[in-house]
Amino acid sequence: MIEDFDRILDECIDRINSGDNLADCLSDYPAYSEKLKPLLQSMHDVQKTYTFTPSADTKRAARQKFHAALGKQRQMTSVLPFFRIISRPPVWATVAVLVLAIVSILVIRPILNPPTLVPSPDGNFAFLISDEPNDIGDFESLNVTISTVGLRAAGSVKRFEFTPETKTVDLTQLQGEQAQEIWRGNAPVGQYSQVYIYVSEVKGKLESTGQIVDVKLPSGKLHISMPFEVTVDTVTSFTFDITVVATGNNGKYILKPQIGDSGVRQKQKPLE
Amino acid sequence: MNKGNRKNVSTIDEYEIRLSGLYEEYYDKIARYVYVHIDNKEEAEDIAGEVFLRALKSLKSYREQGVPMQGWLFRIAHNLTIDYLRKMDKRRTVPVDSVVLSGNDNPADTAERNIEFARVTEAMKQLTTEQREVINLRFFGELTSKEVGSVLGKSDGAVREMQRAAIEKVRGIMGVEK
Numbered sequence: 001m002i003e004d005f006d007r008i009l010d011e012c013i014d015r016i017n018s019g020d021n022l023a024d025c026l027s028d029y030p031a032y033s034e035k036l037k038p039l040l041q042s043m044h045d046v047q048k049t050y051t052f053t054p055s056a057d058t059k060r061a062a063r064q065k066f067h068a069a070l071g072k073q074r075q076m077t078s079v080l081p082f083f084r085i086i087s088r089p090p091v092w093a094t095v096a097v098l099v100l101a102i103v104s105i106l107v108i109r110p111i112l113n114p115p116t117l118v119p120s121p122d123g124n125f126a127f128l129i130s131d132e133p134n135d136i137g138d139f140e141s142l143n144v145t146i147s148t149v150g151l152r153a154a155g156s157v158k159r160f161e162f163t164p165e166t167k168t169v170d171l172t173q174l175q176g177e178q179a180q181e182i183w184r185g186n187a188p189v190g191q192y193s194q195v196y197i198y199v200s201e202v203k204g205k206l207e208s209t210g211q212i213v214d215v216k217l218p219s220g221k222l223h224i225s226m227p228f229e230v231t232v233d234t235v236t237s238f239t240f241d242i243t244v245v246a247t248g249n250n251g252k253y254i255l256k257p258q259i260g261d262s263g264v265r266q267k268q269k270p271l272e
Numbered sequence: 273m274n275k276g277n278r279k280n281v282s283t284i285d286e287y288e289i290r291l292s293g294l295y296e297e298y299y300d301k302i303a304r305y306v307y308v309h310i311d312n313k314e315e316a317e318d319i320a321g322e323v324f325l326r327a328l329k330s331l332k333s334y335r336e337q338g339v340p341m342q343g344w345l346f347r348i349a350h351n352l353t354i355d356y357l358r359k360m361d362k363r364r365t366v367p368v369d370s371v372v373l374s375g376n377d378n379p380a381d382t383a384e385r386n387i388e389f390a391r392v393t394e395a396m397k398q399l400t401t402e403q404r405e406v407i408n409l410r411f412f413g414e415l416t417s418k419e420v421g422s423v424l425g426k427s428d429g430a431v432r433e434m435q436r437a438a439i440e441k442v443r444g445i446m447g448v449e450k
Contacts, residue, residue: 006432009439010417017414039436042443047411049392054303054317062321066295069328070288193296225296245416260341263293 008032011247012040014254015216125187125236127164130179131171132243132258138207142171142215142244144255145201149240151187152194154227160188168201171242179239187230195240195262196223202255204244215244215253222257228264238264287331290341295324298342302349304412308396309353310360319356323349343423346413350405350423395445403438406431 012025022040026033127149136142145168150161164182174180199222202215222242230236241261244253299320307316326348327334334344396404402424409420417431424431 002436003429003432006429006436009436010432013410013435014416017411038447039439039443042446043407043411043439045388045446046392046396046407046442049389050308050412051304052307052313054300054313054320058314058317058321059299062299062317062324063295065321066324066328067292069325070292073328074288226293227296245418259293259297260290263289 005032005035007247009036009039011252011254012036013043014245014247014256016040016044018254018256124189124232124234125185125230125238126181127162127183128179128181128237128239129169129171129174130177130239130241130261131174132241132261134243135246135253136172136175136244138246138253139172139244140205140207140210142204143168143202144171144199144242146182146197147200148198149183150196150198151192151230152196153188154191154193162187171244181237184235187236189230189232191227191229193227194223194225195238196221197240199255204253206251211251213251213253215255216247217255222255224257224259224262226259226263236264238262284331287334287341288328291324291327291331294342294345298345299324301413302345305346305408306349306353308408308412310356315356319349319352322352326352339422340419343415343419346409346415346423391446395442398445399438399441403434403441406434407438407442410435 008029012022012029015025016022022037022044025040026037029036129144129146146164147167148161149164150159152159162183162185165184166180166182169180169182198220199217202217204213204215205211206213222240224240228236228238239262241258243256243258245256246253302323303313303316303320306319307313310316310319323345327345330348334341339347396407399407405424406420409415409423410417413420415423416428417435418428420426421428421431426434
């Protein structure tokens, strides 16, 4: 009984942290609402008391410092092996020949025979869905219908939205390294800071009983804040990782975005 | 993504990309988490920035053994917070008249908020260190109970139990005082 209550309380905290409101959670658990309400209200007071929004300037300065350190680290990673090699005299000549060969391939050849920029009919942006397998093993199928995907421009209120070509994906088929492309086309070139998806329907069928279960989605959309860039001459593939998590032994589940496994440049194998 | 498969393909490059991706979402949460411990917004912001720099430097030692990267960031934040408190030789004691909350010029409202701040702080001080950490990570770090468990080396069931006990205690103290 107490374990059940702990799980319900935990689920409500997750939902509130994801943007759901207290009343919705209480209405889902009328038998517990009298006990839940004062506890959640107290923690809301605690959160409100301590909460503050860090200064945008300080955050920006820290971001710049972080990216500068990241750039320096990447530079060092690529340069260090080179210095290690040249510090060994017998290898010097071989390296010099290799460097000349690479330079001739990368620099001289393109000058003599410049590459032709062919506009890609497939566009410069691809959007994929994947699944981080938390509790997906409980499902025979978990169909998520996505009505709209949006990209929010960095430092602006501008948004670019599109309707997926493939609207419904079965997350049980997208575990691990699997990902499914649901849209490909031309997105405006620029810096973006957030990706959000509107989910119109979630239908989950349990592996063990074949029962259709309730899968909640706090606030009707999932969003991930992550900086990325769309350019004109490359295809930027963004993988949005969704995970399903059991909220206890009550047969209820929630969908959550998995920011750590989402993003651009992740190596995904498209679903065959 | 499957953790087993990922372990084989994970590289420092991938970790760097993931760390960059976590910056936007977790900088604010880490700053709040630190602020609850040290009661200084500017220092909390600086420490949040430092967390990402430390993480970047230590990426080679990061291993995904049950601790997700966001949990690892909070471990770094915790260590930096402890260092800071040691350096300042300060424990969190907040007399009512020392608290100044910005953003409101009305003295009556400010006084009321200061009293509320002191009341909440006092309630939080009554928790055990572990209970307080669970509350901080759940409500300010917004980690899941499973992630909190991985940070603290506890099962998610144990975290849920500590969480309920902690909230009941806070509620009891604040309810009585109200």
